[in-house]
Amino acid sequence: MAHYSKGANAERELISILWQNNFSVVRTAGSGTSPLPAPDLVALSKEKKLAFECKAWNAGYLNIPLKQMEEQLFWCERAGAELIVAWKIPRQGFLFLRPEAFTKVGKSYAISRKKALTSAINLGIILGQQSKLGMQ
Amino acid sequence: MAHYSKGANAERELISILWQNNFSVVRTAGSGTSPLPAPDLVALSKEKKLAFECKAWNAGYLNIPLKQMEEQLFWCERAGAELIVAWKIPRQGFLFLRPEAFTKVGKSYAISRKKALTSAINLGIILGQQSKLGMQ
Numbered sequence A, B: 001m002a003h004y005s006k007g008a009n010a011e012r013e014l015i016s017i018l019w020q021n022n023f024s025v026v027r028t029a030g031s032g033t034s035p036l037p038a039p040d041l042v043a044l045s046k047e048k049k050l051a052f053e054c055k056a057w058n059a060g061y062l063n064i065p066l067k068q069m070e071e072q073l074f075w076c077e078r079a080g081a082e083l084i085v086a087w088k089i090p091r092q093g094f095l096f097l098r099p100e101a102f103t104k105v106g107k108s109y110a111i112s113r114k115k116a117l118t119s120a121i122n123l124g125i126i127l128g129q130q131s132k133l134g135m136q
Helices: A002-020 A066-079 A113-119 B002-020 B066-079 B113-119
Strands: A024-027 A041-044 A049-056 A061-065 A082-089 A093-097 A103-105 A108-112 B024-027 B041-044 B049-056 B061-065 B082-089 B093-097 B103-105 B108-112
Touching: A002 A024, A002 A041, A002 A049, A002 A082, A002 A093, A024 B066, A041 B041, A049 A061, A049 A066, A061 A066, A061 A082, A061 A113, A066 A082, A066 A108, A066 B024, A093 A113, A108 A113, B002 B024, B002 B041, B002 B049, B002 B082, B002 B093, B049 B061, B049 B066, B061 B066, B061 B082, B061 B113, B066 B082, B066 B108, B093 B113, B108 B113
Parallel strands: A049 A082, B049 B082
Antiparallel strands: A024 A041, A041 A049, A061 A108, A082 A093, A103 A108, B024 B041, B041 B049, B061 B108, B082 B093, B103 B108
């Protein structure tokens, strides 16, 4: 329950950030109704289609099961959307990661916190508000 | 409960149709978490952004509260998406309606079943698979 709440809070926080940046956001309903599960949040502006998978996880690694990542990549490919993993680290904020930053390890895609800190992308770039690297 | 189930079944049916037509679909989670409620379904392809409000209603009229329609139109405007009302009539299938087909009556946007039957748009046109009117 505590873990669920943290995830729900991270989603809510990200929805609010995206909304303030002029994106319309939809939070995905529980699974079981779609032929293929959608990522947690879909954010749309006139120019951009973004899909976010939110993870609130206070650990040295983040693992995403192969099947989950591949289903979401397929969902995004059909949608013409970019997939971003939003890793919320308590008291450090979000690290925004592209799937390519992860490495296949056993039955998961994994990334270390250390690598995530150096691979994270500035939200302004993801949202299309910055064309080159600014202040991280 | 019976009414809820009919609505949920209509959503499921529409998700399946959209999926078969190469759209990725997200079903919106219950309200309360978004600054502005999203329509019931958001369907994306590489070219199109569509938002559907599903209504399963076996009556001579369909009414949508002003506030609900206006919030959804604003959501769609920010998203650069088209809003379509999908009115499922038992044993007759879906009527796909643009908001302009509705008339402001009191605190609702309303359309009669008779007008809806003549205003409904072919799904192929909505999905961008037909450039002119074909078989309805």
